[in-house]
Amino acid sequence: MDFQLTADQRALRQGVRDLLARRFDREALRAAVDAGGELDRDLWRALGEAGFFALRLPEAEGGVGLGLPEAVLLFEEAGRALLPGPLIDTHLAAGEVKGAAEGEVVVTAPYGHFVEHLGDADVIVRADKDALNGAMKVRSVDPLTPLTRLSRRTPYPYPPEAVLLTAAEQVGTAARTLDLAVQHACERVQFGQPVGGFQAVKHLCAQMLVRVETARTAVYAAAVTGTAVERAAAKLLADEAAVRNARDCLQVCGGMGFTWEADVHLHLKRAWVRAGRGPSKAEAEEELAAALLGDPA
């Protein structure tokens, strides 16, 4: 047993982090916010060139030939950076939809009552011809994710791999909001000391770390085993970690956290939207409960 990242996996994670720092820095993030989440096609192609979409495509088909454990590392970084776009749908379409693997086309798909980034999408999958009849663009709560509301719930289930990759993005948000909270707590001085010196603030941050480590472990384990029950656990813990960490980050940042200027609201809103993908909290808990009556581990 060796449940740790391999040297290659660590290098892959670092490579993506560096790429995103170069190609999607804070200035680009805020530009994307101002553009209402409209996609930067050059960036999309750069992601394609870096193998972001072709990661799990076999090498014989021009892909990178890696698996879900590597994919969750990539999507954790995407979540951390708040990278916009239907990344998961395009990743899943690699090899199925021409140009998806290379980042030449943007692929989206409906889930539940919504479809994301419809305006930017070249191709829509998992949708019948009349799926968009009566669909209306809404004023999205998340400034980085344009949402179109369908007139009826899509009959297509959210793919299991998409559930896991969404959970990986949520871990990225949980980790990043912890970083933002710690940074603020070390810099902000009140009552003559950094506020991070107060136990009340320390304990919020410590619990944020506990959530990150727990959710990340659940996501990595689900990526390695591929079982439905571990995926449900990953979904449950990652959604909770992302939303609660973003909330606690907002709290630690105080008044600054409530401004448009601070990035924390972008994470919170994104975490809310991501939590709406795939099975609901209740459905995940029911699946996990049912599993208890089967093989008792």
Place this chain on the structure above:
Amino acid sequence: MDLAYTPQEEEFRTELREWLARVLPGLPERPDPLDWPGRRAYDTTWQRMLYDAGYADLQREATPTQHLIFLEETERAGAPYVGANFVGLLHAGPTIAAEGTPEQQERWLPPILRGDEVWCQGFSEPEAGSDLASLRTKAVRDGDHYVVTGSKIWTSHAEVADWCELLVRTTPVTPDTPKHKGITWLAMPMDAPGITVRPLRTLAGSTEFAEMFLDEVRVPVANRVGAENDGWRVTMVTLSFERGTAFVGEVVACRRTLAEVAREARTNGTWDDPAVRRQLGRLNAEFMTLWRLTQWNVSEAQKTGGVPGVGGSVFKLRYSHARQELYDTAAEVLGPDAFDLDHDWTLDRLSSLSYTIAAGTSQIQQNIVAERILGLPKGR
């Protein structure tokens, strides 16, 4: 990232399973929880069986993964717990192995591994709990002895122990001597004159803990491990690195209990309440992931030789809370039986209350995590 066990690890597991199946039926009846000499005899008999089979010193002789497998399999097979041998095997022994002289190691380690000698821990004091370094039990040098006076609390197995790993103050706290600098680690023989042990009854009614009063107890200077006034560091050497295996058996046991609670809910009809079902599902995610986190920490220890104690803090914070939630949920499922002390889960619910307090309260653990991992400033 790989969760599969190697052929060597599987072979270790198979041999262990076969051995357990062979020897467990021959164990004597479990003694009454209040029969301390009986419990000591039972626990040391088990330790001797482990010793004879070559499983006594896995801490040093096996890989962290083999140690994990050992703890997982013994729990699954319903083998005895480490019990009265806990301090000797998991703290005093490793401390002596790391910091003792060759003579001290020769004197104390083999009897621990054979189950011949039992150790207890004299660290906490009535006025020194979370703030352990403020301990006041005093040791004054008199020739080749220390003369020790003071009191200790939460000393488990004190009634039946042969030795006590004792922290004493050898230099008073002054503006020039911070509290951590004046502490010394001693091995105190429990039959020395001047030791009074008084059982401490917990809210669960059990008496595994004791108070210990020391009145001019003479301890040979030769029983000091490490230098005088260096006892804090000597103690922390063992506490600060662990193999991630501290809670392996307990997590396995909690997962089994959770499945039993689910089956009980199904039987008695509480399963039909979606709130109960969903809470059980949530706990399944919780304990499944705590098991994966254990495997993660053990894999890390396998690579690096140890998990920093702060990694253990993250695990303990989550686990101690989850354990309390598990038994609260069990009580909800049990209904009227939850008020019956003869039901195991009722007693386990009571003892789960200690988990967020013992071995560093959750509040202290959060300070440790915030300061040592996240780098937040020390303060109030």
